[in-house]
Amino acid sequence: MEMNTSFSHDIDDEYEKFIRRMNPPRVVIDNETCKNATVIRVDSANKHGILLEVVQILTDLNIIITKAYISSDGNWFMDVFNVTDQDGNKILDEGILDYIRKFLGPESCLPSSMRSVGVKQSMDHTAIELTGSDRPGLLSEVSAVLRHLKCNVVSGEVWTHNTRVAAVMQVTDEETGTAITDPERLSRIKSLLCNLLKGSNKSSFANTAVSNSVTHTERRLHQMMFADRDYERTSDDVLNGRQRPNVDVVNWYDKDYSVVTIRCKDRPKLLFDTVCTLTDMDYVVFHANIGTEGPTSYQEYYIRHVDGYPVKSEAERQRVTQCHEASIERRVSEVSPLLCTYQNLGVQSWM
Numbered sequence: 001m002e003m004n005t006s007f008s009h010d011i012d013d014e015y016e017k018f019i020r021r022m023n024p025p026r027v028v029i030d031n032e033t034c035k036n037a038t039v040i041r042v043d044s045a046n047k048h049g050i051l052l053e054v055v056q057i058l059t060d061l062n063i064i065i066t067k068a069y070i071s072s073d074g075n076w077f078m079d080v081f082n083v084t085d086q087d088g089n090k091i092l093d094e095g096i097l098d099y100i101r102k103f104l105g106p107e108s109c110l111p112s113s114m115r116s117v118g119v120k121q122s123m124d125h126t127a128i129e130l131t132g133s134d135r136p137g138l139l140s141e142v143s144a145v146l147r148h149l150k151c152n153v154v155s156g157e158v159w160t161h162n163t164r165v166a167a168v169m170q171v172t173d174e175e176t177g178t179a180i181t182d183p184e185r186l187s188r189i190k191s192l193l194c195n196l197l198k199g200s201n202k203s204s205f206a207n208t209a210v211s212n213s214v215t216h217t218e219r220r221l222h223q224m225m226f227a228d229r230d231y232e233r234t235s236d237d238v239l240n241g242r243q244r245p246n247v248d249v250v251n252w253y254d255k256d257y258s259v260v261t262i263r264c265k266d267r268p269k270l271l272f273d274t275v276c277t278l279t280d281m282d283y284v285v286f287h288a289n290i291g292t293e294g295p296t297s298y299q300e301y302y303i304r305h306v307d308g309y310p311v312k313s314e315a316e317r318q319r320v321t322q323c324h325e326a327s328i329e330r331r332v333s334e335v336s337p338l339l340c341t342y343q344n345l346g347v348q349s350w351m
Contacts, residue, residue: 024106029097031090037066037082038091042104046077048306051288052272052279054079056216057103059272061096062086068271068290086268125154125170126180127213128189129220131228132197132206134165142167145192149185150174159221161330164230168217179212186210218269222276222327231319231326245328247321251310257286257302258310260320264328266297274299277327281320282306 025044033039042054051070058065058081067082085091130142139158146153146169156169173180180186190208197206207228245264252259262274271290278285278301287302304310311317 025104027101027105029091029100031092034082036088036090037084040079040081040083040100042077042079042081044077046072046075048284049279050077051079051285052219052275054104055272055275056219057100058083059269060216061099062268063091063096064088064268065271065290066292068288070285070288070290072284073286124179125172125212126151126186127211127215128167128169128171128193129209129224130165130167130169130193130197130207131224132165133199134160134163135199138165138197139167141196142169142193145196146171146189149189149192151180151189152177157217157221159225159330161225161326162230162233164225164228166221166224166228166230168215168220168224180210181212218272219276222273222330223280225326225330226277226280226323230330231322233322244325247324249311249317249320252302255302256310257304258317258320260299260301260303260324262297262299262301262324262328264297266292266295267332269331270297270328271299273327273331274301274324277323278303281323283320 025042028041030039030041040058044050051072055065062085063083064086065081065083069080071078083091091097128146132138143153150173151171152174154170154172156167158165158167160166171180172178180189190210194206194208197208205228245262248261250259250261251257260278264270275285283303283305285301285303289298289300291298311320
């Protein structure tokens, strides 16, 4: 079965390379047309997940996307982004512009399995993924267990939302400074951390995973919290004095689309968070308009599920709504008092 799966992936990658040779992607960067933003146009053959790939690359460069126009009806993907640096200025750094051309243009030759999830093997460190119930002091307890197991925490990120917590931590062996590869030791690390996350409530759901793969951390955190169903609400109260994002999902029957409209406070990486959610829920974006009105972001997506159908039921509509609310809130959730930043360990907690 593994051989068949590997063979299938190889065939998919070879087919994608062929399509890219026949229809190489084109990137145009324009610093003249718009007075206060750099305009980036991306054209390429269309495939599921390509919008996330483009947004992910721009987001990783700390570029602010102020407007976007997206169209991927048919076999071609066309995107226009108005972007600035974090100070609101045009992107003039040639190093950054060359990076964009390289990774979005015809020179990009990474297989889809690597680009879409950002997974690659690493012997430099071991990745530890944790999900479970949030509680004060949890991060310090996790760090204490890792120190006891002679693991050095190189870096990590922690998100909390709706009483749940997800963390991705990169660790090395304390003595060698390299990845931990011994299966028995990895199994012990996984078992002890899972027991710690469950705490005294053994019926509480918790999960740990260890690997020598490098993933795109923020996308992985979204996937982990989505799998942990952090979008399921326990009450309809406002969160920490903040109103929930305004998310509306309706069907446009004449065109056989569902239209997802989002209004919320604008912030960096907002577009990445919502596109990540649509992709991981297996929805295809056919058209989209993204913009800002003062401090407010406005996003409108015309979508269908990968099966070709728009949202089919009220339960599915509610799930789309709740998942987008959660994806927007995760990055700005309040962190438990003792779940704080450990500068000496390189661990970041998002506030």
